Amino acid sequence: MWRAGVSLAFPVDPDSHRIKELTLKGLAAPYNRAHHCFAVFTACATFCLIIAGALVTSNDAGLSIPDWPTSFGSFRIPPLHGGIRFEWSHRAIAGSIIVLTISIAVWTWLADRRRWMRWLGLAALGTVVAQAVLGGLTVLLLQPPWVSSAHAAVGQTFFCIAVVIAVFTGRRSMETVPQIEMDTHRPSLITLSLLSILVLYVQLILGAMFRHRGMSWWPHALNAPVVAIVLTWTAIRALSLYSKIEAVRRSAILLLALLITQLCLGFLAFMTRVAWGRDAVQPELPMVISTVAHVAVGALLLATAVILAIQVWRHVPVSFEERVPGRERRPVTA
Amino acid sequence: MNNKTWIAILSLLALALGLLVGCGKKEGAESQSAATPAATQPAAAPATPIDPATVASVTGTVKLDGAAPKAAKIDMSQDPACKGANTAETIIADGGNLANVFVYVKEGLGDRTFDVPKDAVTIDQQGCKYHPHVLGVMTGQNIQIKNDDPTTHNIHPTPAANREWNESQPPQAAPIEKSFAREEVMLPVKCNQHPWMKMYINVVKSPFYAVTGPDGKYEIKGLPPGDYTLAFVQEKLGEQTQKVTLAAKDSKTVDAAFKLQ
Numbered sequence: 001m002w003r004a005g006v007s008l009a010f011p012v013d014p015d016s017h018r019i020k021e022l023t024l025k026g027l028a029a030p031y032n033r034a035h036h037c038f039a040v041f042t043a044c045a046t047f048c049l050i051i052a053g054a055l056v057t058s059n060d061a062g063l064s065i066p067d068w069p070t071s072f073g074s075f076r077i078p079p080l081h082g083g084i085r086f087e088w089s090h091r092a093i094a095g096s097i098i099v100l101t102i103s104i105a106v107w108t109w110l111a112d113r114r115r116w117m118r119w120l121g122l123a124a125l126g127t128v129v130a131q132a133v134l135g136g137l138t139v140l141l142l143q144p145p146w147v148s149s150a151h152a153a154v155g156q157t158f159f160c161i162a163v164v165i166a167v168f169t170g171r172r173s174m175e176t177v178p179q180i181e182m183d184t185h186r187p188s189l190i191t192l193s194l195l196s197i198l199v200l201y202v203q204l205i206l207g208a209m210f211r212h213r214g215m216s217w218w219p220h221a222l223n224a225p226v227v228a229i230v231l232t233w234t235a236i237r238a239l240s241l242y243s244k245i246e247a248v249r250r251s252a253i254l255l256l257a258l259l260i261t262q263l264c265l266g267f268l269a270f271m272t273r274v275a276w277g278r279d280a281v282q283p284e285l286p287m288v289i290s291t292v293a294h295v296a297v298g299a300l301l302l303a304t305a306v307i308l309a310i311q312v313w314r315h316v317p318v319s320f321e322e323r324v325p326g327r328e329r330r331p332v333t334a
Numbered sequence: 335m336n337n338k339t340w341i342a343i344l345s346l347l348a349l350a351l352g353l354l355v356g357c358g359k360k361e362g363a364e365s366q367s368a369a370t371p372a373a374t375q376p377a378a379a380p381a382t383p384i385d386p387a388t389v390a391s392v393t394g395t396v397k398l399d400g401a402a403p404k405a406a407k408i409d410m411s412q413d414p415a416c417k418g419a420n421t422a423e424t425i426i427a428d429g430g431n432l433a434n435v436f437v438y439v440k441e442g443l444g445d446r447t448f449d450v451p452k453d454a455v456t457i458d459q460q461g462c463k464y465h466p467h468v469l470g471v472m473t474g475q476n477i478q479i480k481n482d483d484p485t486t487h488n489i490h491p492t493p494a495a496n497r498e499w500n501e502s503q504p505p506q507a508a509p510i511e512k513s514f515a516r517e518e519v520m521l522p523v524k525c526n527q528h529p530w531m532k533m534y535i536n537v538v539k540s541p542f543y544a545v546t547g548p549d550g551k552y553e554i555k556g557l558p559p560g561d562y563t564l565a566f567v568q569e570k571l572g573e574q575t576q577k578v579t580l581a582a583k584d585s586k587t588v589d590a591a592f593k594l595q
């Protein structure tokens with residue numbers, strides 16, 4: 001354990017403001033089952049929305065309804081055939097998500113005592129509005145690659161926020177006291193976790209730019225090994241040094257599992273879309289399934305990286321030399 | 335919530351609304367001008383006269399070297415209203431004769447100008463396919479798009495040099511009239527309802543163009559004598575050019591052959 005840094009049991013070192021703050025964060029908010037269930041439902045519905053959105057792009061149905069926010073000039077359900085099935089169901093689910101997001105933002109503001117959580121609720125609302133605007137612009141401006149890619153990236157950002165709200169309104173994260181271990185390694189685990197999020201975002205944007213015909217496929221393929229290395233480094237560091245912290249361990253394992261799945265799906269998407277599908281007369285089923293799965297797992301991977309970073313921030317604070325000088329390093333027990 | 339929070343939320347919503355209204359307006363205005371392009375274009379220069387007594391013609395056959403690939407099957411099951419021939423038209427070569435090749439005079443006409451025909455050319459959507467699959471039209475000439483299917487289509491050209499647009503057309507709707515202002519060869523048109531529906535419009539400045547029929551044959555008539563470069567363009571196999579010199583009243587044959595890549 002000593003290798004990993006300074007292991008601390010609670011309550012400890014009365015001088016450490018950080019730890020005091022963390023203790024308070026862990027205990028201040030009472031668990032609210034209904035609020036949590038609603039947040040989980042919103043996150044799951046958002047995942048369905050990402051799949052619905054991926055189906056639109058994979059079926060090249062993005063412009064099957066030429067107007068927005070109306071569909072063929074009205075808000076009634078149009079005849080659901082051809083591309084309209086995908087485009088309209090995406091719009092319908094998105095509409096419901098906006099309602100869910102308004103509810104979760106208001107509910108969080110009223111029910112949750114944690115300030116960051118209240119602001120996260122509002123951030124979710126802001127993101128979903130931006131997302132709707134980008135969706136509208138995609139239709140009205142005939143899918144410029146940058147707008148469509150921004151729609152893909154903001155959509156996944158919204159999904160991450162929904163997942164964070166769902167995870168951090170859960171009983172486990174509200175009632176258990178963070179188990180703190182100081183991180184003395186460089187780069188620190190939090191740096192690695194944040195770097196993981198960064199490379200995943202770059203990967204998401206490169207993938208989206210290819211998907212929306214704004215760029216070739218190779219920048220995305222070239223960045224894939226970078227993503228693989230950074231994520232593996234992060235997960236292995238987390239697992240080898242902090243596997244005793246359940247929240248960190250679980251996120252790291254999930255990150256690794258999703259990364260491997262995503263690399264396989266990426267390869268599959270490449271084969272079906274680029275290698276075999278170049279001359280396809282229409283989007284074929286293997287192409288649609290592999291690309292939709294690749295987008296969906298990409299979203300899960302990004303959300304897992306965000307959760308891991310938050311768990312690391314809560315459980316594995318960085319120790320600075322001045323805070324824990326080398327010669328005084330000693331396990332502290334209560 | 336305190337005042338600051340409210341201000342933050344309201345300004346975000348106002349921004350979103352502003353963006354939407356702005357974009358909606360711009361698009362509306364642009365699509366109007368696209369709907370009646372002929373009316374908004376500057377008056378064309380008077381056509382350069384051609385002496386009908388000297389005009390020449392060029393004919394020929396376009397062949398495909400080697401066996402034609404088997405046409406890919408189209409799966410139309412996503413719309414029960416779509417029935418009919420369900421093979422792709424990417425390469426159609428019957429007995430080695432290559433159809434749907436756009437042939438036009440690419441060089442040699444100099445600064446000549448030509449009258450734009452008053453008659454519109456027609457694109458028909460029937461059996462969830464475009465008829466014809468390859469179309470030639472002059473810049474500024476009207477194209478009339480009809481929907482003869484019992485289902486909604488959307489017509490979405492994705493040009494490189496012209497303005498892109500996307501309009502839907504329900505069954506029995508009035509024909510849509512459009513035109514393209516700039517020259518562009520093999521301008522793709524697709525339908526986002528039925529992703530197998532594809533066709534190509536070729537927009538050129540002169541009336542000297544043709545599309546090969548199922549027998550691979552084409553004919554371009556009424557050319558003034560001169561040295562010309564003829565271009566043969568196929569949607570997948572690309573472009574080839576050939577030079578031809580036409581004297582007064584000449585009738586020459588220029589054949590071409592494409593190889594599978």
Ligand code: HEM
Pocket residue numbers: 058152200203204207208209210211212217220221223224225227228262263265266267269270273274291294295298299301
């Ligand atoms: C390293 C992990 C990877 C991540 C996180 C990732 C993520 C993504 C995402 C999010 C998209 C879709 C963007 C959108 O929503 O529009 C995408 C598209 C794509 N990715 Fe990846 N990717 C990864 C690895 C790979 C690999 C190794 C390949 C193989 C060359 C690959 C091939 C593709 C292809 C072909 C597409 C476009 C799919 C389509 O045309 O619909 N990806 N990727």
